[in-house]
Amino acid sequence: MRNRRWALASHAQGAVSESLWKLEETDASRPAERQILVKTLWLSVDPYMRGKLNEGAGMQAGSLMQGGGVGEVVESNHPEWRVGDIAESPDVGWQDYAVLTPDLPGASKVNKVDTRFAPPQAALSWLGMPGLTAYFAMLDVGRPKPGDTVVVSAAAGAVGQIAGQLARLAGCRVIGIAGSDRKLDWCKTIGFNETINYKSASDLAAEVARCCPNGVNVFFDGTGGPIHDAVLKNLAIGARVAIVGRVAVANNSGGEDTGLRASSRLIATRAVVQGFVVYDWWHRRDEALQRLAAWHKSGELQFREDVLSGLENVPRAFMRMMAGENFGKQLVQV
Known part of the structure; x- marks a missing residue:
């Protein structure tokens, strides 16, 4: 049985x-x-x-590209798993066949x-790691209360679209930030009260202030960068900030953010800023x-997926x- 797999050809330097990556073919283990x-x-x-992808981050050149996936069991040497079962794991990797160890x-x-x-792919989106990130970062770190103003960046993405709906379910006024009007129209469809296109806003901090005249009580930050800076200028007293991603500055040399030094604003507002890693809540x-499944069944939780087909297109999807450029959760149907 032959196995196609994407290996890391070299470490990233900036963008x-x-x-x-390089596509290899080997015998399946x-x-x-x-x-x-x-x-x-x-x-x-x-x-x-x-x-x-950075040097020193744990992946060696030539090794299988790591990543989560869903697959069908075709051979089992484990008493609790049968051929035909569907498995989800963060250790599938970019390949046709994966050997997994259920007891880890x-x-x-x-x-x-x-x-x-x-459907199986839900275990990788709203009923998987992105949904769990939205759930715990919004409800346990953000701690939204009825009447709060909540700002969500990357609002139409895999995590942001769920986080915004959870804030709405908590009785909050929700503002979504994204980079296209099409994405923002979707946010309004699922219950966001107002939206901001960060690409067309001439003064992003002023736009946040216009949408949040009494300040931002909860900031769900999936991007870092200029959006982070603009929202921190508009925090309300007692604000809670959940830092879940930094995609806007992910390619920066040295991996460091640059921008607003917010210490004076954080003192004035007594805000709490907390970094978030979903596996701390596993x-x-x-x-x-x-709870996510129950909200979906009742029609209170909606989602979008952005699907490419074929293992050969995984780097393109990334x-x-x-x-x-993705609209919703980016997936590849192998």
């Missing part, structure tokens, strides 16, 4: 390009005791992957996907998935996501 072999059905590309703990655990409630995964 990324498709030349960072076979599962050892208590392992399973899955045929990849869907792959996810996500902003966090950009950090893995924590975030590397292999999860069974029950397709009676949602022990509460089942709770979040149950580049689209990094450039903000």
Whole structure:
């Protein structure tokens, strides 16, 4: 059985390009005791992957590109898994076939996907890591209260679209920031009260002030960069800021942000700024998935997916996501 796989050809230096990867073909590995072999059905590309491309980030040149996916079990040496089961794991990688170890703990655990409630790819979007990020970063870090003004950047993306709807369900006034009117129209469709196109705004901080005359109570920051700076200038007293991503500055040399030094504003507003990594909350995964599924079933939670087809197009999908060209969760149907 032959296995196509994308390997990291070289580490990134600044902006990324498709030349960072090379497509190889090898024999598929076979599962050892208590392992399973899955045929990849869907792959996810996500902003966090950009950090893995840097030298010293853990991936060696020539190694399989890491990433999450969903696949069908085609061979099992594990008593709890059968051929035909659907598996989701962050360790699938960019390849046709993956050997997975279900007994690994924590975030590397292999999860069974029950397709009676949602299609398999949902485990990579609203009913997976992006949905969990939105759930915990908004509800536990942002702690929205009825009447709060909530600003969500990358509002039409995989995480932002869910985060904004959760704020709406909490009784908040929600402002979405994105880079196209088409995306912002979608945000209004799913309940955002106002929107800002950061690409066409001549003064982004002034636009935030116009939409948030009493200040921003909760800022769900998925981008960093100029949007981060503009919103921090408009925080309300007691504001909560959840830093979930920095895609706007992901290619910066040295990996450092540049921009507003917000210490005086943070003192004046007594704001709390917290960085967020979803795997710190993995022990509460089942709770979040149950609530997300219930909101979806009731029609209170909607989502969009942006799908490319074919393993050969995974690097292209990654580049689209990094450039903000995707509309909704970027997926590849293998």
